[in-house]
Amino acid sequence: MKVAIGADHAGFDEKEKTKLLLDELGIEFEDFGTYSLDSVDYPEFARKVGEAVADGKFDDGILFCGSGIGISIAANKVRGIRCALVWNEETATLARQHNNANIIAIGAKTTPSGTIPNIIKAWFNAEFAGGRHQTRITKISEMER
Numbered sequence: 001m002k003v004a005i006g007a008d009h010a011g012f013d014e015k016e017k018t019k020l021l022l023d024e025l026g027i028e029f030e031d032f033g034t035y036s037l038d039s040v041d042y043p044e045f046a047r048k049v050g051e052a053v054a055d056g057k058f059d060d061g062i063l064f065c066g067s068g069i070g071i072s073i074a075a076n077k078v079r080g081i082r083c084a085l086v087w088n089e090e091t092a093t094l095a096r097q098h099n100n101a102n103i104i105a106i107g108a109k110t111t112p113s114g115t116i117p118n119i120i121k122a123w124f125n126a127e128f129a130g131g132r133h134q135t136r137i138t139k140i141s142e143m144e145r
Contacts (some may be wrong), residue, residue, distance in 0.1 A: 002059050003062040085107070
């Protein structure tokens, strides 16, 4: 598994912590930035991660911004991306099981820091349920045409 990660300045610290988690889990990743706390625009990093996942170079992506909202909206503009804003283990699990989310977005300012590793693990451990959910994913994909 290869994971693309990215964040704006508000999500920088959580992205850095997530890199340590991914190392601990033995998951290969690439950091698409930002690389400091200097103010940046989140769409740039959502696009980089989104395109890397959509192009098939990475299996999944993880994004951070202050609320997770803006970066998830931006990522979802990339064709083939299903980015879910998650805030606990249950939403992360459902994002994979029901929506087959290939990117998750997490709010660094709105999600307790100590819960983020468990959220990420829950998403990795969940499996897409298929069935009626695949029908819905297909309809979403058709909207991109």
